[in-house]
Amino acid sequence: MPIGYNSSFAMPPTFLLIGIPGLQGGTFWLSIIFCAIYILSVMGNCAVFYIIKTEKSLQGPMYFFLSMLAVNDVVMPSSIVPKMMGIFWFGAGQIDAPSCLAQMFFVNSFCAVTSGVLTAMAYDRYVAICFPLRYVSVFTNALLVKLVAAIVVRAIVIILPIPLMVLRLRFCTNTVISHSYCDHMAVVNLSCSDTHINNIYGIVAVLCTMVTDLTLIGLSYAMILREVYKLSSTHARHKALGTCGSHVCVIIVAYFPLAFSAITYRIGQNRIPQSVHVFFADVYIILTVFLDPLIYGLKTKQIRERNFSTFWR
Structure with missing residues (x-):
């Protein structure tokens, strides 16, 4: 039995977030950059959402999903960045257990x-x-409602067991989380009890979301490419592929850092410094939501033209 273990210590009342391990004293300028990117990302996503909602020509299903992505890109970083800035600027790393689990979820x-x-x-x-x-006839309002409901319900059903399974763990005296926010694996690694179930379910959750979705996206674009290259006109091919360009860029930006973080946490944990893990996790949360409105704003003609006309006026 580990030294300092307390059998009644199922869940500590508070944890301590330390930010980026090894860089606690040198993150001031990095935190300024993170804060600036966060503010710009909120402004950019709010601008995209406003333009889609006010422009009558941008009321199709594609733009509905884009507005949903913009809202998600505002809410997701807002759940961790304010606390992260408190850690970097004021050393306010203490977080109570319910808030930690809520942040994780x-x-x-x-x-x-x-x-x-x-x-x-x-x-x-x-x-x-x-x-x-x-x-x-395919993308009716009824289908949109069903797709949105399926996306939200799937996220809740898959992710809700993660914090609930953390509740069953027992912790030793170490309650210092080597991270900028309550990352699932960073909290699980503090436990004194068996964490195999948590590790396995974490992998299952990744497979049920990232791998499944990437497979479906890959199949969709494989069929799109097959159909596009049946077109006789080069201009028609470029036009068809042009409508997918911004989406492909966002997919690359969204999945690459997430895949790196998920793989290295489980495979290369002893080979890659902890500070690199945490830095990439922070970058994934902050930078991707900043790039999304830039990509769609620059590569989507209707949004780009409305942006120019609005700011010029």
Whole structure:
């Protein structure tokens, strides 16, 4: 039995977040950059949401999913960045257990929602390009409601067991989380009890979201490419592929850091410094939501033109 173990210590009342391990004293300028990116990302996503909601030509299913992604990109970083800035600036790393579990749930569930929205957008592009004459009849308001409900319910069902399973763990005297927020694996690694179930379920949750969605997105774009290269006109090919360009960029931005974090936490944990793990996790939360409105704002003609006309006026 580990030294300092207390059998009644099922869940400590508070944890201590330390930010980026090894860089506690040198994160001032990094925190300024993170804060600036966060503020700009909130402004950018709010601008995208406002433009879609006020522009009558942007009322299709694709833009509905884009507005949903913009809202998610505002809420997700807002669940951790204020606390993160408190750690970096004021050393306010103490967080009570319920808030820690809530943060864990919201961060992971918003990531699952993002993945679900990107998958729905890939399906939208597939129907629009492969079955253009049936697009309006397929993407009805009823289907949109069902897709949104499925995305949200799936995220809750898959992610809710994660904090609930953390509740069953027992902890020793160490309650210092080597992270900027209550990451699932960072909290689980503090436990004195058997964590195999938590580790296995974490992998299952990743497979049920990221791998499944990437497979569906890949199939959608494989069929899109097959259909596009049947077109005789080069201009028609470029136009069809152009409608998918921004979506593909967002997919790369969203999935690459997440895949790196998930794989290295379980495979390369002893080979890659903890500070690198935490830094990439922070970058994933902050930078991806900053790049999304930039990508869609620059590569989507209607949003780009409305942005220019609004700011010029």
